[in-house]
Amino acid sequence: MPSGVLTPTAADVSESVLEFPDNFLLIDLCGQFDRNLTAIESALGVQILRRGNRLEVVGAEAPRHDALDILKSLYERLESGKTLEPGDIDRELRMHPDMSITNGDQPELFKGELADRVEIKTRKKLVEPRTEAQKAYVRSLFENELCFGIGPAGTGKTYLAVAVAVNHFISGNVDRIILSRPAVEAGEKLGYLPGDMKDKIDPYMQPLYDALNDFFPSKQVAKLIEEKRIEIAPLAFMRGRTLANAAVVLDEAQNATTMQMKMFLTRLGEGSRMAITGDRTQIDLPRGVNSGLWEAERLLKNIPKISFNYFTSKDVVRHPLVARIIEAYEADAEKTG
Structure with missing residues (x-):
């Protein structure tokens, strides 16, 4: 009391x-x-x-x-x-x-066992999970070297993964932060956008910049990017690298191909931690191309120290209408089989 x-x-x-x-x-x-x-x-x-x-x-x-x-x-x-x-x-x-x-439909795993608060300290703010599934996810991010967050939009998968990456960085557990996502158009052709390669790629990466600016002062973000202590790059740029002593986040992983996902997962180096987030209902790959996220889930689910965490519409922390929209689409998908 x-x-x-x-x-x-x-x-x-x-x-x-x-x-x-x-x-x-x-x-x-x-x-x-x-x-x-x-x-x-x-x-x-x-x-x-x-x-x-x-x-x-x-x-x-x-x-x-x-x-x-x-x-x-x-x-x-x-x-x-x-x-x-x-x-x-x-x-x-x-x-x-x-x-x-709110808890009635949560898996038994989440009920009661995570009563104590979980907090993520960053340079600008203290981040706290808002659902039991989010709390379990944050614990997994801290406890496992490779962690998957799978679920619909608005459930905090990427936001919390970046927050934990920032926490590892400011705590000295890693030397750098690497944020990546596949540069796949969501139904729109953007190849004719003006500018150099960075100008064309930045729109894809903007959600990652937004998350970083929530956790670092904006001037510090720019300085850390200039010093290469924070890298934000498309997935294709990861080929041939070994990501050691880094906190690595792959966002929109459902749009990685099977070969891209294998390439990315095998970049994991000594002292690094990797978080992979995605939504299986928003795949923008060409018809007939398998999602690397689905393949990774199928192949890696039983490997120790690899954590899979799942979210539902009940974990959406955006506007309440977002959860209703997701539920409507899920219900329609079930009807159409």
Whole structure:
């Protein structure tokens, strides 16, 4: 129990009260226009009333107690000096052990065994997984030299892999970061874009630049790229290299051919760690060309120290509509066989 929160007292069978001695932290807890409270109310089906330095939670017993636990956890976060963002509310709602609305369809592997928090320190921010599957994935990234993250768009596969790579770099575990993805057009021909090779390739690599800029100050990213301590390059540029003492991330791996995937996997050198991410439903390879991600999954799944981690639409942490869109496409694919 955090020091600043009093034990909840039941006002009646459907109402509980929390009292907060620090009104400034309570303001942060509620959020602008009480948006944090509104998010909890919507997710749990309760009503939260603010009266002075108290919050009254009204609702059925189980969701009411869930709301109390989440409010106390968020307040404890503020007491520790951390900020409170919308993503933190989402994470608490998803990760609460009794939240059947989000955990009900999670594999048993993820229930209960990862109760302690997982945090990734970078130069700019502290990154925390927002679902149990994300938490298991981050643990695998730290524990295994070769880790696969497979699932739909918006589940944080690449973002978390790059965050862990940055953590390894700033901790001195590796000397450099290498980020790569296949330069495959998603249904559009981009060969006539103006500029030199770098100008043509950069649009493919932009999601990787975006992730890095979230974790490093922008000037530092430019300096590290200039010093070759961070490399961002198409998959084809990896041929013939041995990637030693590096944190390596291959994004959009579903668009690597079988030979490209074999080439990339055999680049792994001493002191390196490799993360491979992809979405099997977004393959942009020509018809008849097998995805290297699918082949790697089939061939390597039973090899010790190679970790495969899977995500579903329930792990999407973008706009809630993204999860609905993914589910609609999955349902249609099942119907059409």
